[in-house]
Amino acid sequence: MKADLSNVLDERVENGLTRDELHESGASSVEVPDNVARLPHRTNGGRIAEAGGRLADEFEAFVNIGIGGSALGGATLVDALGPEADVFFVDNVDPDALARLLDRLTLDETVFSVVSKSGRTAETVANYAVVRDALRDAGCEPSEHVVVTTGASSPLADAETRATFEFPDVPGRYSALSVVGLLPAAFAGVDVEKVLAGGERAEPTGDVLEDTGRALGATSYLLDESGVDASVMMPYAESLETFAEWYAQLWAESLGKDGRGQTPVRAVGATDQHSLLQLLVDGPRDKLVTFVDPGDAGEGFVVDDDGYLDGVTLGGLRAAELDATAASLVQDDVPNLRVELDGVTPAEVGELLYTYEVATVVAGKLADVNPFNQPGVEWGKRAARGVLGDETCADEREVVESVKETLLQV
């Protein structure tokens, strides 16, 4: 994996960056804490592969019950690398969607993986309770069909289950390359040791102009400083669409604080050329666009047509569109960069995810925000508890009630 930064430089686009600015950004000396930086080294891939393989031998389907960082890493890996597997992610509280999923599954042949660092996440606790009931109704013993990944002081740690895995000592959104993201991937048949080996390649080294994660973090930070408020992540592969979602969470929750933070915009090429591109090219000059090139130009079906498309492969068409879109943005002075994968493989995807974790930490430290907390969401969690009758959150409930009064309805 490499990143091509040519189209963020001032040689290419107005108000672009210089190599000196990157160099002097301070990104080379940002310290990435060991718990994050060394996670791929510390994760025991062999054990996870074995655990996932054993579950896959025994069960037909795997359902991950978790939300946010307890879902997106696994979903990204499965969608990119094992899309045929019967792995499902329950990452919302949605009665209809959950009912449809439970209808579709043979519960007898399904294992549920409950993931919550605190063990107190409302959505996950609620979905887990519903699943327990459904298992019992189907004559299955819940403890036989449930594995848990949680933190040490969590109320889930003592649940009676098939197995309990330890949630690593990082915020959920940095946990993709641990059991959190890798267990569903292992169930799907993904070679998780290769994913980890790819992650290790992204471990931050010294120099911003030699380290992809540092370079990406510095680029975003510097552009943000000069008014680039939005960061569009646009992989050119359907299989990487979930990666853009994972990125959006990582970026928004890590960097969106103290009145700062770029808005992450998820997209997918070539599709969004027929959606967002008009805005990117012709709207406000406040965006950085990142393309992820899956590196398969020339592959796939060959088109049999009587026009200029005759003989072109679908992969070749997509690659031509990526090149044309990048050039189009350059024409309009929109900074853009290209992350180049050597195929959508376990190692490349592992490196991609970990590179962006490093980039996020670097961007956060340069902006002087803490990339590891999320103080803004705590009030809302308490407010929801209050609305549901928890008297320890009665003050928050009162605020919610006062805001519910309608002043203008149209």
Added chain:
Amino acid sequence: MKADLSNVLDERVENGLTRDELHESGASSVEVPDNVARLPHRTNGGRIAEAGGRLADEFEAFVNIGIGGSALGGATLVDALGPEADVFFVDNVDPDALARLLDRLTLDETVFSVVSKSGRTAETVANYAVVRDALRDAGCEPSEHVVVTTGASSPLADAETRATFEFPDVPGRYSALSVVGLLPAAFAGVDVEKVLAGGERAEPTGDVLEDTGRALGATSYLLDESGVDASVMMPYAESLETFAEWYAQLWAESLGKDGRGQTPVRAVGATDQHSLLQLLVDGPRDKLVTFVDPGDAGEGFVVDDDGYLDGVTLGGLRAAELDATAASLVQDDVPNLRVELDGVTPAEVGELLYTYEVATVVAGKLADVNPFNQPGVEWGKRAARGVLGDETCADEREVVESVKETLLQV
């Protein structure tokens, strides 16, 4: 369907709007051209229902081949109202995803609906060519398995197919309530006449404080004028996730021009409380957040737990989270509004889509941009043709080649 605008007013949030500003915005007198405004009236729902029903009698699966406005309306309706149906959308050029879909289908029992207004959309032409080959390889006669929706002067108009439908005289992104969006919905068993009836309810009437579409358009325009650069669409229902995508296309392509236009950000509640919310609450004050409330508080599974969640329904939990999130944004002076559906029903979804088409036209006219064109994407289309060898686009190819030279790779 109603919109609650209380939390965009200055009585609730700093830098909010006043009723006078809405009134004086000019939104009441914006003219929505008849081809758009009257589309639900002009669409013959009975014929589309019949055509879709006939195809559903004869085929097991329906594959829509189209991109952008030729895909998102249908996908929104199917995902919201007929999610169990075997309806698929090929809206990208992706060799792997297409190969997986073709593998999964029984071609003998599949109908392909090719949708392109011009009949020249590269992605659609290429995918259609691949499908024709696949049908022939499977011993199926393409003309028996293909229907086409296209414009009058399109090269597809004369293709030999089961049926040819006329693409209406609106840009693709405004075509949801025509055969373009309704045919896949009808195949999925959706009552398309009710969808149209809902759309008719959204036909714009005079006054901004009485017409939901005008009110939403004026709100966005006024907030955009005062620095609200991003518009987050956050339905609280999995089934409406595609609606947010449809909205993003409509908004970006209609309003993103002449250096203006809000960045649409698609989200889904409650999931994105664990992703974007930190940024929305604690990041830059440059966002409008729109919640879509599916209106099913109190429905669904009942949670059996030993904490405060005991006895709560999943629908009730979700509703509490929506209220808490809205209050949380108000606390931090982030303008937000709530679109209230009376259930995710055909009429309500029809009204929702059409209301946003009106809102888009109103916002565009107020901002003095043309909401019906997309000039920014034309250069890139020509450039892609050039790269693929079309000599009439050799100049554009040269630009692409010059931009491909790498200046900095990390």
